[in-house]
Amino acid sequence: MGTTNKASVAGNLKMFASFKLGDAELAMSVGLLQEVVNVPEAISPVPLAPDFLKGIFNLRGTVIPIVDMSVLLNLPSAENAVGKIAVVITEGVRIGLLFDSTSEILNVPAADVCAFNDAQEGVKAVIRSALKLNNGARLVEVIDPVALLKIENIASLLSTSAQKDESSQKKYTRRQCISFHSGNREFGLNIAAIREIIRVPEIKRSAAQVENCLGVVSLRGVVIPVLDFRKLLQVPESEQVDADSRRIIIMKLKDLYVGYMVDAVDSINTYFEENLLPIPMFDQKKMSMMRGVLPVAENRNVLLLAEDHILTDEEISEFTRGHSVLYSKENAKALEKEAAGERNSYISFKLEYMLSTRLNSVDEIANLTEDMVKPPGYPDYVVGVQHMRGEVVTLVDLRMYYGMKVTGDYTNSRILIVKGAQGKIGLLVDSVESIDTVDESKKIKIPSLFAKDALTALRGDIQDVIEMPDPTGKKKIFMVLDMSEVLRKLLNPNGSAA
Numbered sequence: 001m002g003t004t005n006k007a008s009v010a011g012n013l014k015m016f017a018s019f020k021l022g023d024a025e026l027a028m029s030v031g032l033l034q035e036v037v038n039v040p041e042a043i044s045p046v047p048l049a050p051d052f053l054k055g056i057f058n059l060r061g062t063v064i065p066i067v068d069m070s071v072l073l074n075l076p077s078a079e080n081a082v083g084k085i086a087v088v089i090t091e092g093v094r095i096g097l098l099f100d101s102t103s104e105i106l107n108v109p110a111a112d113v114c115a116f117n118d119a120q121e122g123v124k125a126v127i128r129s130a131l132k133l134n135n136g137a138r139l140v141e142v143i144d145p146v147a148l149l150k151i152e153n154i155a156s157l158l159s160t161s162a163q164k165d166e167s168s169q170k171k172y173t174r175r176q177c178i179s180f181h182s183g184n185r186e187f188g189l190n191i192a193a194i195r196e197i198i199r200v201p202e203i204k205r206s207a208a209q210v211e212n213c214l215g216v217v218s219l220r221g222v223v224i225p226v227l228d229f230r231k232l233l234q235v236p237e238s239e240q241v242d243a244d245s246r247r248i249i250i251m252k253l254k255d256l257y258v259g260y261m262v263d264a265v266d267s268i269n270t271y272f273e274e275n276l277l278p279i280p281m282f283d284q285k286k287m288s289m290m291r292g293v294l295p296v297a298e299n300r301n302v303l304l305l306a307e308d309h310i311l312t313d314e315e316i317s318e319f320t321r322g323h324s325v326l327y328s329k330e331n332a333k334a335l336e337k338e339a340a341g342e343r344n345s346y347i348s349f350k351l352e353y354m355l356s357t358r359l360n361s362v363d364e365i366a367n368l369t370e371d372m373v374k375p376p377g378y379p380d381y382v383v384g385v386q387h388m389r390g391e392v393v394t395l396v397d398l399r400m401y402y403g404m405k406v407t408g409d410y411t412n413s414r415i416l417i418v419k420g421a422q423g424k425i426g427l428l429v430d431s432v433e434s435i436d437t438v439d440e441s442k443k444i445k446i447p448s449l450f451a452k453d454a455l456t457a458l459r460g461d462i463q464d465v466i467e468m469p470d471p472t473g474k475k476k477i478f479m480v481l482d483m484s485e486v487l488r489k490l491l492n493p494n495g496s497a498a
Helices: 002-011 124-125 157-167 313-320 328-340 446-458 483-490
Strands: 013-021 022-029 033-038 054-059 063-070 084-090 093-100 101-109 114-115 127-131 138-143 176-181 185-190 194-199 213-217 220-229 249-252 256-262 265-271 290-297 299-303 345-351 353-357 363-366 384-390 391-397 416-421 423-429 431-439 462-468 475-481
Touching: 002 391, 013 084, 013 093, 022 033, 022 101, 033 483, 054 093, 054 290, 054 299, 063 084, 093 423, 101 127, 124 127, 176 249, 176 256, 176 299, 213 256, 220 446, 249 265, 345 416, 345 475, 391 416, 416 431, 416 483
Parallel strands: 022 138, 063 093, 185 299, 220 256, 353 475, 391 423
Antiparallel strands: 013 022, 013 101, 033 084, 054 063, 084 093, 114 127, 127 138, 176 185, 176 265, 194 249, 194 431, 213 220, 249 256, 265 363, 290 299, 345 353, 345 431, 363 416, 384 391, 416 423, 462 475
């Protein structure tokens, strides 16, 4: 009889995981809890998101949105809380719920689970019951994750989850994107959608311009409006912004050219569409703008954007209203006519001198990381090897290779990833300055006498010294580094760094 009673009691027990949030204690059914993880280092905030969405993070190949429960429930959070994320799965959707800390696992008799009868709406509906413990001396409110999906700004997660299954059936091709910083966030845009990336010239202000429009610039005689990308997406401002690092990304939207002012252009990343992690989107402005998350390093994610959804038709109409003649089709035809000829993109970078190379000779531009390992027996100019998404890349410090003065300052340094005969090699340069698309018919070859010092320093690896108009129409000298010759000298017949 006693054994039967014990089994009956055990069968009536319900298991809950409890969490702390300030002085409050909350719980949820263990059956809905997938796991509890620490707050990750790399959390990517989502622009234009509701205030309770802390951001998104990559959990073993799945993008998880983080809901800050203190903001959602309007409860104070404990000071200096380390934080724990409870990953719940409901109706096929994974959501991370941020609490101050974990508490304990509770086995509660079914009779002590008090369901609320009132039909709550909105945020209040998240709390559906309470646990009456210690004869009522301890009350723990119970969160119903299913109710989370009924909140206005979370409901769209269901449809996004379905889209993920559909997208997994598609076949994808190799692409490249430019990643850039705006405020404290990193975004990406496909290179194919970008017309030019230029240093910031004089921006002329106008009394007719609207909010988020900084003014206009002239691109070879064509007037182009420049928008503040950070303010456009309501991104918080960075504490430190180097004005010299700012760039204008010029794109074509329908019949209009637009420039986006960003804080810095960081790198070029090669990826396949299947590398993109779908974002479980909240119901927010410009949901279609977010194409996915591209993991480019262990603690670095790029939010890839759909270029044709950054601006709405209403926004375009707003900043062109009253002076759209400045940006008319006729003015833009000049650039289109120019584009009809042979045009190539060059990437300019510093290495004692300002150098350039054809953009298509560079596979990626990457940041220098701290996980470099230098194998024994390599030449001094091989500063190490670095893992990049499953591939080992040999890093060559071009300053050391060419016998230039080594400054030791790698603050703005970038790695140009180029393909060698037997793998990838990373060429360390001082900085990346710009990406220019130029008309080959307008280039003028300059006698090498004018670049004698550079030719000597770079051991004859300069392919051409040419003069061409830059995007603003000013004459610019391009000392074009012959990447194939550089690689030929760097690689021995076995395909290893010499």
